[in-house]
Amino acid sequence: ETGVTQSPTHLIKTRGQQVTLRCSSQSGHNTVSWYQQALGQGPQFIFQYYREEENGRGNFPPRFSGLQFPNYSSELNVNALELDDSALYLCASSFGTLYEQYFGPGTRLTVT
Amino acid sequence: AQSVTQLGSHVSVSEGALVLLRCNYSSSVPPYLFWYVQYPNQGLQLLLKYTSAATLVKGINGFEAEFKKSETSFHLTKPSAHMSDAAEYFCAVSEEAGSYQLTFGKGTKLSVIP
Numbered sequence A: 001e002t003g004v005t006q007s008p009t010h011l012i013k014t015r016g017q018q019v020t021l022r023c024s025s026q027s028g029h030n031t032v033s034w035y036q037q038a039l040g041q042g043p044q045f046i047f048q049y050y051r052e053e054e055n056g057r058g059n060f061p062p063r064f065s066g067l068q069f070p071n072y073s074s075e076l077n078v079n080a081l082e083l084d085d086s087a088l089y090l091c092a093s094s095f096g097t098l099y100e101q102y103f104g105p106g107t108r109l110t111v112t
Numbered sequence B: 001a002q003s004v005t006q007l008g009s010h011v012s013v014s015e016g017a018l019v020l021l022r023c024n025y026s027s028s029v030p031p032y033l034f035w036y037v038q039y040p041n042q043g044l045q046l047l048l049k050y051t052s053a054a055t056l057v058k059g060i061n062g063f064e065a066e067f068k069k070s071e072t073s074f075h076l077t078k079p080s081a082h083m084s085d086a087a088e089y090f091c092a093v094s095e096e097a098g099s100y101q102l103t104f105g106k107g108t109k110l111s112v113i114p
Helices: none
Strands: A005-007 A010-013 A017-026 A031-037 A043-050 A053-057 A064-068 A074-078 A087-094 A105-112 B003-007 B008-014 B019-026 B033-038 B044-050 B056-058 B064-068 B073-078 B087-094 B110-111
Touching: A005 A087, A010 A017, A017 A087, A017 A105, A031 A074, A043 A064, A074 A087, A087 B019, B003 B087, B008 B019, B019 B033, B019 B087, B033 B064, B033 B073, B044 B056, B044 B064, B044 B073, B073 B087
Parallel strands: A010 A105, B008 B110
Antiparallel strands: A005 A017, A017 A074, A031 A043, A031 A087, A043 A053, A064 A074, A087 A105, B003 B019, B019 B073, B033 B044, B033 B087, B056 B064, B064 B073, B087 B110
């Protein structure tokens, strides 16, 4: 059974640019959640997708957007990057919203 | 709104000593509580969870936590620390059993001294 995978592992972008991060959910999972973990902080919930629909959103501006595909993989898009967007972005998948989330290794984004 | 406070950003224990990591929560509804561990350059792994059944919860790797409603606490313990326990530990709260929209604490880094 393949776990949650994320790509790329590391990414360096310039302020103002746009970035797309990708997540493949664990086999059989139909729900994907995204979290932002700034250095020295706990993860913060960005949003969750359940069966291709957004199913909740944290306190993040609209320039953070996402997609979930029919195979339940997901993308996180961030427009107009700011320096404070530098963080580890974690993806977690689960079988529905009522079950345990399994986390991927994360994508480290650095904005310069 | 829910929140989590983890007391002590860094805890050091000797190998074989008791591990105690503190977590206090705030929630407007009966909470679901979780402890996750994060090793360097890795994602989060669930250690244990409280979902309104037994107040003493046993998890993986010998860890356990006790839910105390009167103290709004969910402290993590392990009787005897092992070198492999060195990692960062996060307490999280949710209003849903399935850890929907987890709210995390800032984490506690555990160091184990040989």
